[in-house]
Amino acid sequence: MPASTLRYYEEKELIASNGRRGLRRTFDPGVFERLGLIALGRAAGFTLDEIGAMMSASGPQIDRKRLSEKARELNEKIRQLTVMRDGLRHAAACRAPSHMECPSFRRILRAATTGRIAAPPSAAPGRPG
Amino acid sequence: MPASTLRYYEEKELIASNGRRGLRRTFDPGVFERLGLIALGRAAGFTLDEIGAMMSASGPQIDRKRLSEKARELNEKIRQLTVMRDGLRHAAACRAPSHMECPSFRRILRAATTGRIAAPPSAAPGRPG
DNA sequence: CTGCCACTTCAAGCCGACTTGAGGTCAAGC
DNA sequence: GCTTGACCTCAAGTCGGCTTGAAGTGGCAG
Known part of the structure; x- marks a missing residue:
C-alpha cells in the first residue's frame, strides 16, 4: 500500500496519524484494523465517504441497518x-x-435496452495505467 | 436518451449518422439495434472501446471468445x-x-484485507448530481 | 413569417479513488 | 559523515462516460 493512499485516507479523515518522526507520519497499530474495515467496505461497494460516516458514527458498532441495506x-x-x-x-x-x-439473445438485449439491467460504472476506473 | 450521448457515441465511432437535416444529425433505424447492443455491452461490463472493437471487428458476428471471456x-x-x-x-x-x-466477520475482513475480494470501481461515477 | 427551443460546436467540468510530478526533507544504512 | 531514496507538500492529472456552459443555428408549430 503506497504512502499516497494513506495520505489520501488521512485527508478524508478515515484514519489518523498519531504524530511524526521527523517529516514522516507514524500510525498506531489500530490503524491496521481501520484499513481492513476500509478495504472491506470498498469491497462491499461503499464509497469512502459512506465508510467514513459509518466508522465515525459507530455508536456501539457498525450500523447494522446499513449493512443489510447494502446486502440487499x-x-x-x-x-x-x-x-x-x-x-x-x-x-x-x-x-x-x-x-x-x-430469441435468447434478443430477450437479454431487450432487458438491457429497457434498463432492467443497469450498466456498471465502467471497467476499472481509478486505476490508471 | 439525450442528444449529447448520441454525439458522444458518434465521436467514439460506435454509431454513425446518415446525414443532416439542416444542422441536426439524422440516423437510420439500424442505429437502434446498435444502441441496444451498446447498452447490453455496457451492462455486461464492457467499456465503450471494447464494444466498439467488437462491433467493428465483427466478422460474421460478435466475437464469441470475448463473450465467454466476459462471462467468466x-x-x-x-x-x-x-x-x-x-x-x-x-x-x-x-x-x-x-x-x-x-469469527465470521473477521474471516471476511481478512478476505478483503488480503485482496481476495477486490473493490469495485466505486458507487456510480459518471453520473453527476 | 416569426419565434421558440431543441439542436449544433467546442471546450471544460464532474464523479471517485487515487496517482503523479516538481521540488524539498531527513532517518537510516554503510 | 555522507549518501540514498522513501517520505513530505501541494497541485494537477488519470480513467470512463457522459454532462454542461457559452454562443450560435435553423426546423417546425402557430
Whole structure:
C-alpha cells in the first residue's frame, strides 16, 4: 500500500496519524484494523465517504441497518450480473447464424435496452495505467 | 436518451449518422439495434472501446471468445459479491457485542484485507448530481 | 413569417479513488 | 559523515462516460 493512499485516507479523515518522526507520519497499530474495515467496505461497494460516516458514527458498532441495506443492494446486483452472465454464455454457445436471430439473445438485449439491467460504472476506473 | 450521448457515441465511432437535416444529425433505424447492443455491452461490463472493437471487428458476428471471456469475468465477480453479501448479512444479524468478536466477520475482513475480494470501481461515477 | 427551443460546436467540468510530478526533507544504512 | 531514496507538500492529472456552459443555428408549430 503506497504512502499516497494513506495520505489520501488521512485527508478524508478515515484514519489518523498519531504524530511524526521527523517529516514522516507514524500510525498506531489500530490503524491496521481501520484499513481492513476500509478495504472491506470498498469491497462491499461503499464509497469512502459512506465508510467514513459509518466508522465515525459507530455508536456501539457498525450500523447494522446499513449493512443489510447494502446486502440487499449487492443481492440485486448479483441478480443482474447473473442474468448477464447467463446471457453471455448462451450467446457464446448459440449456433444461430446471427445473434439477432437468437430469441435468447434478443430477450437479454431487450432487458438491457429497457434498463432492467443497469450498466456498471465502467471497467476499472481509478486505476490508471 | 439525450442528444449529447448520441454525439458522444458518434465521436467514439460506435454509431454513425446518415446525414443532416439542416444542422441536426439524422440516423437510420439500424442505429437502434446498435444502441441496444451498446447498452447490453455496457451492462455486461464492457467499456465503450471494447464494444466498439467488437462491433467493428465483427466478422460474421460478435466475437464469441470475448463473450465467454466476459462471462467468466462476470462469474468471478458474482462469486466475490456473493461472499460479500453473505458476510454483510451475517454481520447485520450477528449478535456478537462487537463485530470484531465475530469469527465470521473477521474471516471476511481478512478476505478483503488480503485482496481476495477486490473493490469495485466505486458507487456510480459518471453520473453527476 | 416569426419565434421558440431543441439542436449544433467546442471546450471544460464532474464523479471517485487515487496517482503523479516538481521540488524539498531527513532517518537510516554503510 | 555522507549518501540514498522513501517520505513530505501541494497541485494537477488519470480513467470512463457522459454532462454542461457559452454562443450560435435553423426546423417546425402557430
